[in-house]
Amino acid sequence: MxxxxxxxxxxxxxxxxxxxxxxxxxxxxxxxxxxxxxxxxxxxxxxxxxxxxxxxxxxxxxxxxxxxxxxxxxxxxxxxxxxxxxxxxxxxxxxxxxxxKTGHASFAATVSGIVPQGDAAIVLELDVDGDAPVFLPGQYVNIGVPGSGQHRSYSFSSLPGQGRLSFLIKRVPGGLMSSWLDRAAVGARVELTGPLGSFYLRDVQRPVLMLAGGTGLAPFLSMLEVAAGRGALPPMHLVYGVTRDADLVLVEQLEAFAARVPGFGFTTVVADAASSHPRTGWVTQHLPEQALNGGDVDIYLCGPPPMVDAVRHHLDEVGIKPASFHYEKFTPSQPAQERAA
The missing domain is CATH 3.10.20.30 (Beta-grasp domain)
Known part of the structure; x- marks a missing residue:
C-alpha cells in the first residue's frame, strides 16, 4: 500500500x-x-x-x-x-x-473540444498524452499558446487524475488565447506545465463558503467534482457573481452538483443594475448569513483583485473572522496586439 x-x-x-x-x-x-x-x-x-x-x-x-x-x-x-x-x-x-532539484512538470495534450459559452467564455477540453496528470482541486496550469512562444494560466475545472482535462476560459477580444481558440480545431496540440498554485480545497472539516467571480468559477468546479466523491461533508455554499447576464455560464453544472452533493447550494448574482436577475449588485451584498456560520467557516475566493479586496473589507466591517480564508486573484490577459507593442 x-x-x-x-x-x-x-x-x-x-x-x-x-x-x-x-x-x-x-x-x-x-x-x-x-x-x-x-x-x-x-x-x-x-x-x-x-x-x-x-x-x-x-x-x-x-x-x-x-x-x-x-x-x-x-x-x-x-x-x-x-x-x-x-x-x-x-x-x-x-x-x-x-x-x-525539481521543478515544473510538463506534458502534452490534444484539443478534444472547444465549446463557446456565448461571448463570455470558452470551455476548452484536452486529452492528455500518457498518464493523467495529478493535481489538487483548485490548482492551475500554464498552457502554451501554439506559435506564440507564450503561455496563459488557467485553473483546472475537471476532476484530478482524469485523462480529459477541462478549462473555463474568459473570452477576451483580441486576447492571445482567445484569438488562437477562435481559429483552433479539434486535434491541435498544446504543451502544458504544472500543476501550480496554493489555492486548493483542504480537508473539509467545517462549513465552506465559495466565492467565484466570472470565470473564477473554474477551480470550484474541480473542487465540487472531488466533493461529490467524498460522501457526507459539512455544508458547502457557492456565491457566483458576474458582470452581465451573459457572463452567467455553466449554471446547469452547478444545478447538477446541487443534486449530487449533499449539503451543497449556490447563489448567483449579476452586478448590472439593469439586469432582470433576482439578485443584482455585488457578491458582498448577497452573502448568506447562514453560510458565514458566525465565522466558523472556511472561505475560498477566486476572482479579480477588486472583488478579493472588497470581500476582505466586507468581512472586516461585519466582524467576521473566518477559520481560514484562501483566495486567488486573477486578471484577464490583455489583447495580443497590446502585449506585443
Missing amino acids: SHRIALNFEDGVTRFIDCKDGEKVLDAAFRQRINLPMDCSDGVCGTCKCRAESGRYDLGDDYIDDALTADEAADGLVLTCQMVPSSDCVIAVPVASGLC
Whole structure:
C-alpha cells in the first residue's frame, strides 16, 4: 500500500510522490529524486521542517524538542525525516522547488473540444498524452499558446487524475488565447506545465463558503467534482457573481452538483443594475448569513483583485473572522496586439 503526497513548494510548484506504507516522507522524496531540505535525517536539526496541510501521519518520538516543539507539532509542523503518512497528505515545503532539484512538470495534450459559452467564455477540453496528470482541486496550469512562444494560466475545472482535462476560459477580444481558440480545431496540440498554485480545497472539516467571480468559477468546479466523491461533508455554499447576464455560464453544472452533493447550494448574482436577475449588485451584498456560520467557516475566493479586496473589507466591517480564508486573484490577459507593442 502507498500514499500520494503532494509537495507544495514556495514558488508555487507542486510535485507528487508515492510514499510506501511505513516509509518516511524524506526517504520517499529522495527515492523519487526530490531532495527535500535536510542536514541530519535523525530528528535533531530541524532543517527538514515543513507544514502538513492535510492528511494523517505519525511523527514517532525519535526527535528532540529543539527540532520540533510540542506546540509546533500541534500546529501542523512536521519533520519530513520522521513523518510516516497513513493517508494521502499535502505538505507545504518552505523553499523553492529548484533548491530541491525539481521543478515544473510538463506534458502534452490534444484539443478534444472547444465549446463557446456565448461571448463570455470558452470551455476548452484536452486529452492528455500518457498518464493523467495529478493535481489538487483548485490548482492551475500554464498552457502554451501554439506559435506564440507564450503561455496563459488557467485553473483546472475537471476532476484530478482524469485523462480529459477541462478549462473555463474568459473570452477576451483580441486576447492571445482567445484569438488562437477562435481559429483552433479539434486535434491541435498544446504543451502544458504544472500543476501550480496554493489555492486548493483542504480537508473539509467545517462549513465552506465559495466565492467565484466570472470565470473564477473554474477551480470550484474541480473542487465540487472531488466533493461529490467524498460522501457526507459539512455544508458547502457557492456565491457566483458576474458582470452581465451573459457572463452567467455553466449554471446547469452547478444545478447538477446541487443534486449530487449533499449539503451543497449556490447563489448567483449579476452586478448590472439593469439586469432582470433576482439578485443584482455585488457578491458582498448577497452573502448568506447562514453560510458565514458566525465565522466558523472556511472561505475560498477566486476572482479579480477588486472583488478579493472588497470581500476582505466586507468581512472586516461585519466582524467576521473566518477559520481560514484562501483566495486567488486573477486578471484577464490583455489583447495580443497590446502585449506585443
